[in-house]
Amino acid sequence: MLNTKLYKTVYxxxxxxxxxxxxxxxxxxxxxxxxxxxxxxxxxxxxxDHPVQWETLADFTDETESAIALYEKALVKATDANAKDYIxxxxxxxxxxxxxxxxxxxxIEHLQAAKISANKIEDKELKEQIEILLNEQLGE
Numbered sequence: 604m605l606n607t608k609l610y611k612t613v614y615x616x617x618x619x620x621x622x623x624x625x626x627x628x629x630x631x632x633x634x635x636x637x638x639x640x641x642x643x644x645x646x647x648x649x650x651x652d653h654p655v656q657w658e659t660l661a662d663f664t665d666e667t668e669s670a671i672a673l674y675e676k677a678l679v680k681a682t683d684a685n686a687k688d689y690i691x692x693x694x695x696x697x698x699x700x701x702x703x704x705x706x707x708x709x710x711i712e713h714l715q716a717a718k719i720s721a722n723k724i725e726d727k728e729l730k731e732q733i734e735i736l737l738n739e740q741l742g743e
Contacts, residue, residue, distance in 0.1 A: 606651050612642060613656050620663050636663055654681035654689040658696070667700050674700070688729075691720035695733050702740075711740050 616639045623632035643656045654677040661673035674697045681689035694717035701710035714737040721730045 606653070609642070609646065609651050609653060610655060613639065613659050616642070617659050617663070624663075632663075636660075639663065652680060654678070654684065654686060654693065658689060658693055661693075661696065667703060671697060671700050687720045687723040688726060691717045691724055691726075691729060691733065694720065695729065695736070698736065707740060711737070714740060 616635050619635045620632060620639070623629075623635060639656070639660050643660050646652045646656065657673055657677035657680060661670045661677060664670040664673055674693050678690065678693045678697070681693055694713045698710040698713035698717065701707075701713060714733060717733045718730075718737060721733050724730070
């Protein structure tokens with residue numbers, strides 16, 4: 604279960620990261636990124652460890668391979684918690700990165716996994732995004 608205080612912290616840091624990125628303020632971005640990373644490390648393997656923190660950290664990680672590694676960590680935690688919404692979202696994000704790396708087969712596998720998990724969630728927008736990208740990759 605997601606701790607409300609942890610969620611608020613992660614959400615607030617994500618907002619600060621977006622603002623810094625939009626202003627091209629690299630120093631502020633890096634400061635908030637380090638704070639988010641510290642939150643992840645502090646809560647890792649505790650009762651407060653949750654996929655949202657790892658997925659958010661991955662979302663703001665510029666280096667593709669590092670982002671994939673963070674998504675993989677988030678996916679393990681989401682799978683362990685049977686958190687279908689996070690599983691779908693993480694697979695979708697990983698698929699996008701795999702496409703950037705021209706790893707189409709892997710991207711399709713992630714999209715298919717995302718679609719399966721998304722069948723059990725209420726986020727219609729995410730479901731639609733997954734379906735569109737999967738159909739594009741399958742040539743449908």
